[in-house]
Amino acid sequence: MKIGKILAIVFLITLLSACAPRVSDEVPTDTNKNLLEDAIDVVGFGEKLNEEVGDTVEDTVDDTVESTITNFFGETVGKFIGDKVGDVAGKAAGTAVKKSLGEDIFNIKNKIESITGEELSNDTKLKNAVVHSCYDGDTCDIEFLDEDGNGNGKIITTRILNLDTPEIKEGHLFTKEAREFARKILVNQTVVIEISEKAEPFDKYSRLLAYIWVGDHLYEELVIKNGLGIVRYVIEPDTKYASFLREVEKVAKDKKIGVWSVPGLVKDGNNGYDKVVK
Helix, strand or coil: CHHHHHHHHHHHHHHHHHHHHHCCCCCCHHHHHHHHHHHHHHHHHHHHHHHHHCHHHHHHHHHHHHHHHHHHHHHHHHHHHHHHHHHHHHHHHHHHHHHHHHHHHHHHHHHHHHHHCCCCCCCCCEEEEEEEEEEECCEEEEEEECCCCCECCCCEEEEECCCECCCCCCCECCHHHHHHHHHHHHECCEEEEEECCCCCCECCCCCEEEEEEECCEEHHHHHHHCCCCECCCCCCCCCCCHHHHHHHHHHHHHCCCHHHHCCCCECCCCCCECCECC
16 A cells, blocks of 8 residues: 555656646646646556555545646646736736826816917926925925836925915914815825926925926816915916916905905915914
């Protein structure tokens, strides 16, 4: 009985050693056929041993062969299918990201033209980015994304154009509301950054000057509409949305929303806000 078991095990080891090199990642049809033929031979070998050493060897060989074939084919074919499905899923996800990012910019180009009434210049700089944090309602940290949706690891502090929200350091009314609104709308979101048309698009604090598009809306529009900021610092060449944003501001002002609900809070010109939190 022991001899039969030993012979069966030795034969199986020899079989697997001979078969393994023929199995590629693509699991060819000929290889599958050879493995099945070899398996049939092993079962026949078990039956012959049974005649000489008894039923125990046959059971041992049959069970071992069945287990070995199942595991061998299962792992090989499973790995092959899993790898292929993973590759397909990965490529599909990458394509979806590219398509989504591309569509965002395409839609925004159309929206810009509808707002300005002019054909978009090829010099307009639109880039995808993710927003990591917002210090207040008009300043945030962004990271630009490539066409596959991957970040470059560089965090850039950005001052949002044509917008002025209450200052945290000055303790203005509606400061917290403006900051929380910014965080809710922007943080961890993929947005489109429209970089300033200035030759050097930075302010004196080295912050990038840019508009931010969320979906097909200007972030500035959303803030002003909710009375959490006003149109300010409209300086050439970044003036193309001024009329549009002032129309939005007029509605908020007429309805006395947010900063417009407190008489005297908003100072004239570029002079910030007057009231502070008591």
